[in-house]
Amino acid sequence: MKVNLKIWRQAGPDAPGKLVDYTVENVDPSQSFLEMLDSLNEQLVKKGEVPVAFESDCREGICGNCGLVINGIAHGEKGGCTTCEIRMRQYKEGDTITVEPFRAKAFPLIKDLVVNRSAFDRIMSKGGYVAVNAGSAQDANSQLIHRDLAEEAMDAAACIGCGACVAACPNASASLFVGAKISQFTWLPQGQIERSTRAKKMVTQMDSEGFGDCSNHAECEAVCPKEISIANISRMRREFTKSLFARN
Amino acid sequence: MTLLKEPQISSVCKKLLTGITGLSLVLFLVAHLIGNLTLFAGPDVFNAYAQFLHHFMHGMFIRIAEIGLMGFFALHIWSALSVQRSKKRARPTGYEVNSYAGGPSKKTFHSMYMAVSGILILVFVIIHLINFKYADHEIVGTMTMENGIEVTNVYKLVVNTFQGNFGLVLLYMAAMGALCSHLMHGIWSAIQSLGLTRPATIPYLNLVGMAIAIALAVGFFLLPLLIFMMRGTFDPNAVPDYSSHARLLLAPWMLG
Ligand code: HEM
Ligand code: SF4
Ligand code: FES
Numbered sequence: 352m353k354v355n356l357k358i359w360r361q362a363g364p365d366a367p368g369k370l371v372d373y374t375v376e377n378v379d380p381s382q383s384f385l386e387m388l389d390s391l392n393e394q395l396v397k398k399g400e401v402p403v404a405f406e407s408d409c410r411e412g413i414c415g416n417c418g419l420v421i422n423g424i425a426h427g428e429k430g431g432c433t434t435c436e437i438r439m440r441q442y443k444e445g446d447t448i449t450v451e452p453f454r455a456k457a458f459p460l461i462k463d464l465v466v467n468r469s470a471f472d473r474i475m476s477k478g479g480y481v482a483v484n485a486g487s488a489q490d491a492n493s494q495l496i497h498r499d500l501a502e503e504a505m506d507a508a509a510c511i512g513c514g515a516c517v518a519a520c521p522n523a524s525a526s527l528f529v530g531a532k533i534s535q536f537t538w539l540p541q542g543q544i545e546r547s548t549r550a551k552k553m554v555t556q557m558d559s560e561g562f563g564d565c566s567n568h569a570e571c572e573a574v575c576p577k578e579i580s581i582a583n584i585s586r587m588r589r590e591f592t593k594s595l596f597a598r599n
Numbered sequence: 600m601t602l603l604k605e606p607q608i609s610s611v612c613k614k615l616l617t618g619i620t621g622l623s624l625v626l627f628l629v630a631h632l633i634g635n636l637t638l639f640a641g642p643d644v645f646n647a648y649a650q651f652l653h654h655f656m657h658g659m660f661i662r663i664a665e666i667g668l669m670g671f672f673a674l675h676i677w678s679a680l681s682v683q684r685s686k687k688r689a690r691p692t693g694y695e696v697n698s699y700a701g702g703p704s705k706k707t708f709h710s711m712y713m714a715v716s717g718i719l720i721l722v723f724v725i726i727h728l729i730n731f732k733y734a735d736h737e738i739v740g741t742m743t744m745e746n747g748i749e750v751t752n753v754y755k756l757v758v759n760t761f762q763g764n765f766g767l768v769l770l771y772m773a774a775m776g777a778l779c780s781h782l783m784h785g786i787w788s789a790i791q792s793l794g795l796t797r798p799a800t801i802p803y804l805n806l807v808g809m810a811i812a813i814a815l816a817v818g819f820f821l822l823p824l825l826i827f828m829m830r831g832t833f834d835p836n837a838v839p840d841y842s843s844h845a846r847l848l849l850a851p852w853m854l855g
Contacts, residue, residue, distance in 0.1 A: 424700050564686075588611050
């Protein structure tokens with residue numbers, strides 16, 4: 352099948368950018384979206400043009416590296432999956448697909464569809480860790496944790512840090528990411544040591560990175576490849592409010 | 600101008616402030632609506648209610664309530680608009696294609712135009728205060744209650760204002776549309792802002808919020824509409840029916 356693409360091309364952080372039209376022929380419906388872009392790049396290279404820059408690593412939905420805004424929706428219209436997990440069978444012959452980079456001041460554009468998401472790493476460095484040695488398998492088995500709490504922690508820990516929540520948010524807020532990263536430790540014994548200050552430190556760093564404030568649109572949850580619930584944002588607010596009264 | 604700058608408080612605190620003030624204003628609206636509905640019980644009950652509000656705690660209650668409401672309104676507008684301002688700063692270059700992801704998303708027309716519906720509400724509140732609070736209360740005169748007390752005939756003021764003024768009824772309808780839109784997202788959003796949700800409760804709270812929004816808007820709009828349409832029932836010169844059951848229930852409370 353044949354698809355038409357409108358792809359954001361921008362040579363560098365300060366260069367002007369624009370949507371450029373391309374056509375890719377002979378697309379196999381079982382190809383992934385990124386493989387389709389690979390074949391576009393092969394064409395471009397053969398013609399001596401600069402290939403489209405985009406990021407990917409695992410190509411199986413676990414690393415959080417890929418991330419494109421496809422037809423106005425981060426990680427595409429399918430929902431519950433990363434860009435690399437999209438298959439071309441969801442598109443029809445002759446479809447026009449618009450591909451844009453994640454847009455946020457806190458995610459400065461590097462080239463074409465590649466943005467710098469190290470703001471997330473700086474937020475993580477403020478509290479997205481535990482300072483104790485959490486032990487190995489038998490230690491985990493000897494710590495009794497209520498199943499529901501373990502499940503909730505696991506749901507939050509599924510976040511792969513892709514940044515789609517920021518891209519989808521009308522305010523470019525990072526609340527879902529930060530909410531998930533705070534929540535994964537809230538109920539686990541290993542997370543208690545830093546618990547009283549974690550939310551305050553991570554939220555303060557989030558604000559200073561220039562992300563917007565949250566208006567509870569919940570668009571983040573809808574695009575999150577791991578379907579992280581905005582109830583984690585609710586928990587972030589509770590933890591933050593408590594941490595305002597913490598002593599250290 | 601410093602007020603127009605973005606405040607140096609945490610994004611989470613801003614949300615707490617927007618949520619607490621927004622929900623308090625909703626509680627006020629509920630009380631206001633219940634009070635307004637006494638209009639259906641006849642001129643004596645409604646006038647007694649107004650008299651009660653103005654004299655409760657020697658008139659202190661209404662003073663405190665007015666100042667409190669003004670303060671909450673101002674705080675709400677300030678914190679809510681500062682949330683809105685953050686979006687332009689946080690995404691200087693927008694998307695060429697904008698869409699709605701659907702599914703669990705609560706991004707709707709209502710949530711996207713909170714600032715617009717909010718400003719419309721503000722304009723309406725000013726018009727509403729001019730219509731009633733700052734209207735000439737002398738013109739409508741007083742009414743003698745069963746126990747001989749003379750009270751301002753606010754009933755007549757309300758009925759006169761809406762009867763024969765279709766334009767004003769339309770304006771109130773538009774304003775209640777804006778209020779409904781604001782609260783379709785606002786009520787549930789405030790609950791989420793205050794950190795009161797769990798994964799399982801979010802869909803229900805969203806529905807409950809929308810139901811309250813619709814009930815409030817319809818409830819408020821019913822009065823101007825019915826007063827306009829049912830001239831026989833709402834007579835500005837109505838003589839109170841001292842045998843009505845509603846009066847028996849409410850009047851002792853209000854007249855002391
Ligand atoms: C009777 C009057 C009003 C009521 C009952 C009300 C209620 C609410 C509620 C419950 C919320 C949700 C708060 C949250 O998300 O935490 C909200 C949000 C908001 N309100 Fe109001 N409001 C009123 C008037 C106004 C006015 C006059 C303005 C502006 C001029 C305004 C602007 C906003 C904005 C912009 C938001 C969204 C904030 C955000 O993006 O998170 N509101 N309102
Ligand atoms: S919360 Fe979801 S969308 Fe946001 S970074 Fe984590 S996995 Fe990606
Ligand atoms: S490339 Fe790893 S998640 Fe898509």
